[in-house]
Amino acid sequence: MTTEIWISQLQDNGYRITSARRAVVDTVYGSTHALTPIEVYDKARKKYRALGLVTVYRTLEKLEELHLIQRVHQPIGCQAFISAGVGHQHLLLCQNCGQVEFFDGDDLDALTKNISRKTGYQIKEHWLQLFGLCINCK
């Protein structure tokens, strides 16, 4: 698993491969922390000085569109991104250091069926996020 997977995904979808995009991909891919556009910009500029913030926004937009990254919602704000897990996964965030972990325990079927019956809603999607302290921080 390398950044080349994302690069080929971009390529396969008709996007050109540039130094700017490589720098953004290298920064976001494999990060264990959700990064805001500015944070991506600061980090990526260490690899490619000429990078512009606008390009960071545009590249993140494309990566999200291809489902390679996903937006992370937090009490502080909802502008940060993390590489998307494979398949349907949920997030577990450390409230202290910000580390993000994935889990896929989808025991929610019983719950959603139950709610569906009670409310009459046809449930299509769910968001589940856990917050806590990681092994190092607790």
Added chain:
Amino acid sequence: MTTEIWISQLQDNGYRITSARRAVVDTVYGSTHALTPIEVYDKARKKYRALGLVTVYRTLEKLEELHLIQRVHQPIGCQAFISAGVGHQHLLLCQNCGQVEFFDGDDLDALTKNISRKTGYQIKEHWLQLFGLCINCK
């Protein structure tokens, strides 16, 4: 259950009761849809024309601080507010009409214990939101 409950909550916490605040409270209280500051502004101005947008922001801030309203996170954005349910509750949103419903099925204890064991995290909080189609829209 009337808006007077929120009014007294504000009063009890040392805030003065003004026409502007009444208009905002009247608008948000009991709304079945999550409302953004601008939406609150537009609706509330029908009750009190002199209302300023700034006051809407400031009043929403206070209502949130008193846990009378809560922020609703959606794919479109995270600026909308809805009156908070009593106790620990989760949201169910209609993807078509935007109606918001509460449910409290907290069968998540087993799930969180499971994840906690697997990941080593000490889990403190969780966010769960369901999306679907309400009875009228499906």
Added chain:
DNA sequence: TACTTATTGAAAACGATTTTCAATAACATG
């Protein structure tokens, strides 16, 4: 009724994001 002080709305400031635009570089073609 008068006084103190929180609250107000307007305007300005601010920060994050988007748009515009001319220069540049990716990559397909010859």
Added chain:
DNA sequence: CATGTTATTGAAAATCGTTTTCAATAAGTA
């Protein structure tokens, strides 16, 4: 490998949502 087309770039300007500043006003107290 050279050339041409066109997506992509970064800078600057524009825009949007939100916050701050400030003098005028009105709520609640004495």
